[in-house]
Amino acid sequence: MSQETPEIKKGLVGVVVDETSVSKVMPDINALVYRGYPVQELADKCSFEEVAYLIWNDDLPTSSQLEVFEKQERANRDLSPELWDVISKMPKTAHPMDAVRTGVSFLGLEDERIWDNSPATDQNKALLLMAKIPTITAAFYRHRKGEKPIKPDSSKSFSENFFHMTFGEVPHADVVKAFDASLVLYAEHSFNASTFTARVVASTTSDMYSSITAAIGALKGPLHGGANEQVMHVLQEIGEVSKAKAWLDKALAEKRKIMGFGHRVYRKGDSRAPTMNKYGLKVAAIMGESKWHDISEVLEKEMIEKKGIYPNLDFPAGPAYFLMGIDIDFFTPIFVMSRITGWSAHVMEQTAANRIIRPLSHYTGHPERKFKPIDAR
Ligand code: COA
Numbered sequence: 001m002s003q004e005t006p007e008i009k010k011g012l013v014g015v016v017v018d019e020t021s022v023s024k025v026m027p028d029i030n031a032l033v034y035r036g037y038p039v040q041e042l043a044d045k046c047s048f049e050e051v052a053y054l055i056w057n058d059d060l061p062t063s064s065q066l067e068v069f070e071k072q073e074r075a076n077r078d079l080s081p082e083l084w085d086v087i088s089k090m091p092k093t094a095h096p097m098d099a100v101r102t103g104v105s106f107l108g109l110e111d112e113r114i115w116d117n118s119p120a121t122d123q124n125k126a127l128l129l130m131a132k133i134p135t136i137t138a139a140f141y142r143h144r145k146g147e148k149p150i151k152p153d154s155s156k157s158f159s160e161n162f163f164h165m166t167f168g169e170v171p172h173a174d175v176v177k178a179f180d181a182s183l184v185l186y187a188e189h190s191f192n193a194s195t196f197t198a199r200v201v202a203s204t205t206s207d208m209y210s211s212i213t214a215a216i217g218a219l220k221g222p223l224h225g226g227a228n229e230q231v232m233h234v235l236q237e238i239g240e241v242s243k244a245k246a247w248l249d250k251a252l253a254e255k256r257k258i259m260g261f262g263h264r265v266y267r268k269g270d271s272r273a274p275t276m277n278k279y280g281l282k283v284a285a286i287m288g289e290s291k292w293h294d295i296s297e298v299l300e301k302e303m304i305e306k307k308g309i310y311p312n313l314d315f316p317a318g319p320a321y322f323l324m325g326i327d328i329d330f331f332t333p334i335f336v337m338s339r340i341t342g343w344s345a346h347v348m349e350q351t352a353a354n355r356i357i358r359p360l361s362h363y364t365g366h367p368e369r370k371f372k373p374i375d376a377r
Pocket residue numbers: 011222223224225227256257258259260261262263264265307309312313314
């Protein structure tokens with residue numbers, strides 16, 4: 001047997017594992033396209049619903065296609081009485097990501113088509129998930145505070161309805177637009193950790209709900225989606241702009257990872273971050289609170305100067321959501337509300353041209369040993 005160590009690509013760095021037509025990340029030119037369209041333009045000019053349609057249907061909708069799609073999404077927002085009941089019994093101390101993961105898992109229990117992975121059924125499952133995840137999220141938000149849940153309102157857009165179900169009111173149109181744009185920016189990002197997780201599960205010919213439940217688990221981690229929550233904790237820890245530089249120097253000296261900075265693929269800046277920053281500044285102006293952006297600016301400048309590391313999308317998204325009045329531990333569930341579109345598109349793509357994903361490992365444990373019966377050990 002050869003003792004040679006094969007080349008190991010720890011973290012699968014640089015490994016191309018499959019093809020995709022959903023999105024393309026171009027780190028050299030700081031660009032990201034969904035089905036060929038630049039994400040910045042989509043964020044400025046499209047609603048999240050239009051972008052969901054694009055991700056699933058390979059093209060932007062006409063106005064009549066969008067009308068039909070919006071009707072379907074709005075008609076499927078409500079939950080079964082059983083799921084409303086499950087949410088009302090969830091531990092109030094649970095992390096919202098675990099609540100959302102459990103809610104999605106429950107939707108899988110309820111769907112009798114669970115083993116039907118045909119394209120039409122999977123597309124319908126994806127739409128149901130998009131429509132219901134905000135309801136699960138908002139219901140848990142209110143349950144945790146001891147407040148009565150608010151039913152979805154089908155006269156409202158996807159983003160307006162989320163605010164309505166969470167707070168009982170819809171904020172200024174520019175705040176809703178900033179939120180909607182964040183959903184567009186979060187919707188899809190090629191083979192990131194959670195999407196790859198979803199594809200691994202799909203590759204076993206499991207089912208849509210299992211893939212999405214697993215993806216939510218992957219997204220929860222602070223090195224992935226959970227970073228948007230950690231960014232806000234860092235900004236709060238710093239507290240004021242005059243302390244930002246010293247805080248960063250100390251954190252870097254202690255070799256701390258600065259949340260919201262760095263990216264596996266982008267090395268010279270995340271293509272989505274400036275667009276989110278633009279919307280975050282608008283929210284800050286409306287709310288009359290610039291402190292978090294002032295601190296962020298110092299961190300960004302210093303990180304680029306000292307480490308050559310740029311902010312990622314989570315860096316401006318965290319304070320924007322905070323200024324919208326959303327509890328910090330709900331930032332990552334909002335990411336789920338958006339990324340369900342990308343995840344499900346990848347599940348369908350994997351299913352359409354499937355081969356089970358099963359890499360190899362290099363064994364470094366004991367050489368083969370002689371078995372000893374229990375009384376001889
Ligand atoms: N703060 C401080 N140093 C960082 C850093 C950060 N946020 N991100 C990367 N680095 C450093 C690493 O420590 C490493 O330094 P070294 O060569 O001296 O060991 C170097 O930059 C290269 O980073 P690397 O570990 O190769 O990055 P990765 O591709 O394995 O990991 C992330 C990418 C995103 C997981 C990583 O940048 C990170 O942990 N960022 C913070 C969490 C975050 O914001 N996640 C959201 C991603 S969208």
